[in-house]
Amino acid sequence: MKTTILIHCNDQSGIINAVTGYIHKNRGNVVYLDQHVDKETDVFFMRIESDFENEEFSIESFKKGFQKELADRYNMVWSIHQAVPKPKMALFVSKYNHCLYDLLSRFNSGELEVDIPFIISNHIDLQPIAQQFGIPFHHIPVTKQSKAEAEDAQLELLREHQIDFIVLARYMQIVSPKIIDNFPNKIINIHHSFLPAFAGAKPYHAAYKRGVKIIGATSHYVTEELDAGPIIEQDVTTVSHTHSIKDFIAKGRDLEKIVLARAVKLHVQRKTMVYNNKTVIFS
Amino acid sequence: MKTTILIHCNDQSGIINAVTGYIHKNRGNVVYLDQHVDKETDVFFMRIESDFENEEFSIESFKKGFQKELADRYNMVWSIHQAVPKPKMALFVSKYNHCLYDLLSRFNSGELEVDIPFIISNHIDLQPIAQQFGIPFHHIPVTKQSKAEAEDAQLELLREHQIDFIVLARYMQIVSPKIIDNFPNKIINIHHSFLPAFAGAKPYHAAYKRGVKIIGATSHYVTEELDAGPIIEQDVTTVSHTHSIKDFIAKGRDLEKIVLARAVKLHVQRKTMVYNNKTVIFS
Amino acid sequence: MKTTILIHCNDQSGIINAVTGYIHKNRGNVVYLDQHVDKETDVFFMRIESDFENEEFSIESFKKGFQKELADRYNMVWSIHQAVPKPKMALFVSKYNHCLYDLLSRFNSGELEVDIPFIISNHIDLQPIAQQFGIPFHHIPVTKQSKAEAEDAQLELLREHQIDFIVLARYMQIVSPKIIDNFPNKIINIHHSFLPAFAGAKPYHAAYKRGVKIIGATSHYVTEELDAGPIIEQDVTTVSHTHSIKDFIAKGRDLEKIVLARAVKLHVQRKTMVYNNKTVIFS
Amino acid sequence: MKTTILIHCNDQSGIINAVTGYIHKNRGNVVYLDQHVDKETDVFFMRIESDFENEEFSIESFKKGFQKELADRYNMVWSIHQAVPKPKMALFVSKYNHCLYDLLSRFNSGELEVDIPFIISNHIDLQPIAQQFGIPFHHIPVTKQSKAEAEDAQLELLREHQIDFIVLARYMQIVSPKIIDNFPNKIINIHHSFLPAFAGAKPYHAAYKRGVKIIGATSHYVTEELDAGPIIEQDVTTVSHTHSIKDFIAKGRDLEKIVLARAVKLHVQRKTMVYNNKTVIFS
Structure with a gap:
């Protein structure tokens, strides 16, 4: 054993x-x-x-x-x-599909040793991809008014399926403490910047405005403070004055999906430990 | 011609x-x-x-x-x-010697096509290196009280030698508008972080505390706002939980000297243009 | 226009x-x-x-x-x-699915501005992925005996659909001059090494045996000499003694799909020119 | 202790x-x-x-x-x-000065915890740098005829000073088994390519001719087979069609000095073990 x-x-x-x-x-x-x-x-x-x-x-x-x-x-x-049984992973998405495609492709290939009982999204856009890969898709819209209720629905699904950890694959909503407290160091987010630079919304726009020569992506565990949780994995790529914001976004997509996948694999292989808002990543 | x-x-x-x-x-x-x-x-x-x-x-x-x-x-x-005559470059340093050694080695090898009429430092520590390479060294101490006077002495030297541009090779003082205004987009600084992350003092300590997996260095033109001028060049290297702050600093030294040297060469070859607080870097 | x-x-x-x-x-x-x-x-x-x-x-x-x-x-x-009409791209695959998934995901997202009239494979394994994405799949087995015949069948499909360029997405067969001559500098291959190191079969095994600290992937135009055509794009990632051949292969998959996708995009955007068995890659 | x-x-x-x-x-x-x-x-x-x-x-x-x-x-x-006493390191150089400058700068700064009893060179060109840093310099010319004799002289110096390990800092001569056998896995070389690509002479010329998009440097222990010993450290940098051979060489210099310095530090810190012509590099 x-x-x-x-x-x-x-x-x-x-x-x-x-x-x-x-x-x-x-x-x-x-x-x-x-x-x-x-x-x-x-x-x-x-x-x-x-x-x-x-x-x-x-x-x-x-x-x-x-x-x-x-x-x-x-x-x-x-x-x-x-190693057995495989951990149960829930996927939260919104409208961007590159991380979802990438994770589901790895899952289908057997590279990602998890079960994926369902995908939750606040938008309906990515439902066809869920169908394409045969994964149940739950559309739970989130508005200011409905947020508490939506999170109750999310929590119920998470509990019902005995989910072990959550991956926010470009989920464009802030996850509230109600969910975080139930999954401490078990919610993995991908942020589309080299944190702590450009935390918050529209990091590629901010990076473009600042005129940086390198952009990055950061995968981290979600804590109550936005984009400030323990960093699991980061990577970067070069940009130049010839790149528009649209180019930043396109180059960033490739970073995001690779960095998120690496973080998910490290988590699944039990190679991450969290202490003092930092991670130890075993090799 | x-x-x-x-x-x-x-x-x-x-x-x-x-x-x-x-x-x-x-x-x-x-x-x-x-x-x-x-x-x-x-x-x-x-x-x-x-x-x-x-x-x-x-x-x-x-x-x-x-x-x-x-x-x-x-x-x-x-x-x-x-191409002729070569631009005149003034070096400002404090106590760290790695960037100074690196630039002077390149200068001695003929890789850096500039004249270096002098080195200015607010400390005496690096004088032996200046002597080793046969470059005049001016020790101009800077205190809160003496700052204005010190900058007058610096300006006088800069004018007397008809300096074209200034390189702050880990000069640990804030340069005041009096000098910046005389050398717009002609003062090159090396900051020991991946800007805009960790601007200001002790970036390696801040990076260590945040638990980042990548550290960087940024060379930029100096403007009145600290560490916020147009970025010329950036590079990064990976770190992990096994690295102490001391390790960050050691790894960072190699980044700093390479990134600064690249920026200086781009400036000397007239490959940089500045607009809107950003740079166009021609290839 | x-x-x-x-x-x-x-x-x-x-x-x-x-x-x-x-x-x-x-x-x-x-x-x-x-x-x-x-x-x-x-x-x-x-x-x-x-x-x-x-x-x-x-x-x-x-x-x-x-x-x-x-x-x-x-x-x-x-x-x-x-820009219009979009170029017609044929995909050749064998058994590995990561490059196929990645290209089809980009195609589905609209990131890749091409038409994909069909996928050809010498194995049946990836047919479900073609179906999942709704692309016609032609199973054309290749043996020593059937190779000439198989290539005639491939050529017929290529002509019938007026294919502009071919992408070998880990197609594990050597393409013969009959096809290459019809598509000069229009067949893009991904080789799973940092060429010219480890050309030919089993590059990850060779890299492991040599004890390299970095592995790579190379996308190039196919010429008659195996793995020796004009290089379009390369990228690398670090490895260490802790990585097994299986780890090399897993890390390599991420390189391969990103490098191939970049090369395909450069080709589609007409940013590549070939001369003297080398490429000029415009930015 | x-x-x-x-x-x-x-x-x-x-x-x-x-x-x-x-x-x-x-x-x-x-x-x-x-x-x-x-x-x-x-x-x-x-x-x-x-x-x-x-x-x-x-x-x-x-x-x-x-x-x-x-x-x-x-x-x-x-x-x-x-930790005490510090290991004794001999430096072998020829005409290129960048690795020598870099190692001596690190030595002078206390970053490199070794003693350097002497520098050996087959050319006189770098003597001024040895003098600049106050290190004894032995000019031992090597011709086809004098090679055996020259190596005897080298061995005598190595023994007399009880040298622990040798660093070939762009020493442009092949070291013969007579010396290698006395320093098994104790001679560190820097090769100016991403080995095993471009072993042997003029690797930048070969890389340019092949049209690669990335160049590298490799530090390895010297064995009898040229450029085929256990790899300690490698790094790479991107190049493009805009770079001439001269540009490759200039970019390569920065790689070479950093990669060699890292390898020397790993060796000094006893973080390298050799087995089966490969290295285990502890973190």
Whole structure:
């Protein structure tokens, strides 16, 4: 059985030895170990992939022992994950289709190891793409008046399908705390700028006006403060005076879809840990 | 005789034809022509390299004719430049040596076709490097009280040596309007961030705190608003959670020196034009 | 009427002036002009976008005059293009779907201004994607024995639909001279390496074995020599010892689809010119 | 006392636990641990930074115990390193000065934590730079006839100064096995192409001829096969049809110096391990 364990706690001497010893004692084999210490806050992070090939291995007793022998002693926040069942991912979209196409193509190819129970949109425009890929599409319009109600409907769908995480694939609405609080560090957004430059609306217009020579895209976990959550992935591309705003947008589309897909894959592979509004991204 | 002509004016039909016709009439050969129209403001920009190989060619009469036949008619702002004499560049530094070393190494190698009559610094630390490369070094300390006086001393040096443009190679002082007004779009600064993100002091610390995955450097012309002048050149490099602020600074040094050197070369080759607080960078 | 004119000829004094003069005389307005001289071979290249807004403008008489007044005189190879009708693009694929998905998504979004009369494949695997996007799919198997026959079938389809250019979107067969000769500099291939490194089969395996720290993708026009045609576009991404061949392939997929799409767009916009087995790529 | 331990051996269960346990037993604290398993060859690599702050700690008895309790048992190849004394680096140069200037500037700034007992060159041209930085310069001309003799002279200098590693900073001579065998994986070269493309002489000319859109630089350990040793670091920059060979060379210089400096720093920080003609580069 393949497992991934994520741990963070105050940095203390002997943790790696203790954890690998416990895995060893349970006849597990450490396949990959990556570790990081945040020197500012003295917090220790670790990600371990292990194989447990013995027949008697019980994940439940492993967990109980881990809690008792390690987590209690070192005061760890920890979790253990298995590859199956696949995490359930909800897609929120509006009118732009490039990120949606890209994620669904990867999903169809088997590159993205998730289930996608549904797509939610505040507009009807992308329904044909959902149909094209055979994914249920829920049109939930959002207006100032209907926002609270719309979010209740969203939450109900999220709960009903036991969604694990949400991807905002150019969803052009601000997600309210009601939803964020239910999915802490589990909502992934793509912002079409090199954050923290050009947070907020119309970043390509702002970048054009400022005359930058490079534009970017940023994927981050959603927190209450707009475009200020922990950054998962960023990438950039060059622009010049010859490019119009329309060119910025076209070049940006390619950035956005690649950066968002990378962030989603990192999340699915349990390679992200969040602390202090920053991410540790394991390799 | 090799010349470079820079032109900007309102966009009008027939300009390229008129200018190339005038060059042709003067028995010149267009070696390279690059042109750009800013669609927002309908401003036309052009850079032309031409050779005039006939013996009777007179730059003075060429200029007179250009003004009369073209510039007056199309309401052009224009200038003509020759490779000789080399432009005179003043270097302003403080305590960081990487940009200074890099520029002086390029100067010594003949890569940078300028004269460097002197280096000004508000600290004494880098004097040995100036001596190492045989460039006069003027130590002009700057305090709140002495700032006005210091800038008078700087201006005097700049005038005395007929300086064409200034490079702030990590000069850690804000340059006041008194100097900027005398060198409009002729003071090149290197800022150690991907502007407009992290303008102002300590950008690497701010980038670290924000948890970005990419850091940058920006070279720009200095205007009165801090770190807000026309951007000439930008570049970036990736960082991760494994990098400390010290690592950001070390990685940034390499960006800064390369980006500043590129900007200086573009300026020296007359490949930059400024309009609306943005640059046109010809190739 | 918007037109794009492409010209190449031996470099001679006065060409730009002559061509812009002719456009001017026909009451056209030069919207964009880009020019290049290959110094090694003394060949002049030019791309001009012009608007002809007068009602009496006749493309036929413009062409006749251009040939007589300019092309004959300067010995030019030249062509003039209009935005309508859209060029007809044939897609050749095999089993990999990422480039196909990406191109069809862009086509569906209106980003790619072409017609796609059909997809040809030597395998049946990607037929569902063709159906999903409503594009006719022709399964033409290729074996050693059937290759000549298969190519006849391909040629017939290409002719019947008056195809303008072909995109090999990870088509895993070598295209023979019979087809290449009919589409000179009109077949665009994507090779999954940073050419000329790792030409031929299994480039990711070769890159892994060599221990490179960067992998790339290259889009080029197909010529008789395998993977040696004029390069249109290249891009790269970093890899490390932590990446397996499978990781190389996954990272490479994102490169391949972006690089191929960029090359196709450059071709469609008439921004590529080929000379001496190299490309001039206008901005 | 700060130490860095490098280990490689066949992959076996329990190694991390055993090594961290041994460090722990010696009252050491693991500051950073990075590990990698080459799945093809089943070889395990580990780099551990540890602090031993107790006064009684003896590096000699630690080594003895490590060999007996761990290395013999797991059949490890291993080494332990301390920060002091700094490694001794010899510089070999010819006529190009950019890498030399860059490395000496970093050395002077304290960025490069090495000693540089001398510079060897087969030409006299760069002697003034050595003098400028106060480093002894040995002019050892190399001709076909004198090559064996010249290498004896080089070896004598290398031995006399107990040189730890050699940096070929654009040294334009092939280093013979006599020297390579004495410095296995301890000679760092910078090649001015994106290897394996354009190995051998005049890579920029070859890149220009091929019409590539990206050029690169590669730093690698020198082995007997020319330009085929384990790659430490690579980087690239974009070029276009507008760039001449001279432009390629100028852009390449900036790549070369940055890539070489990064490789040297990785080597000095013991972050490189070599196996199977490839490198593991720890972060």
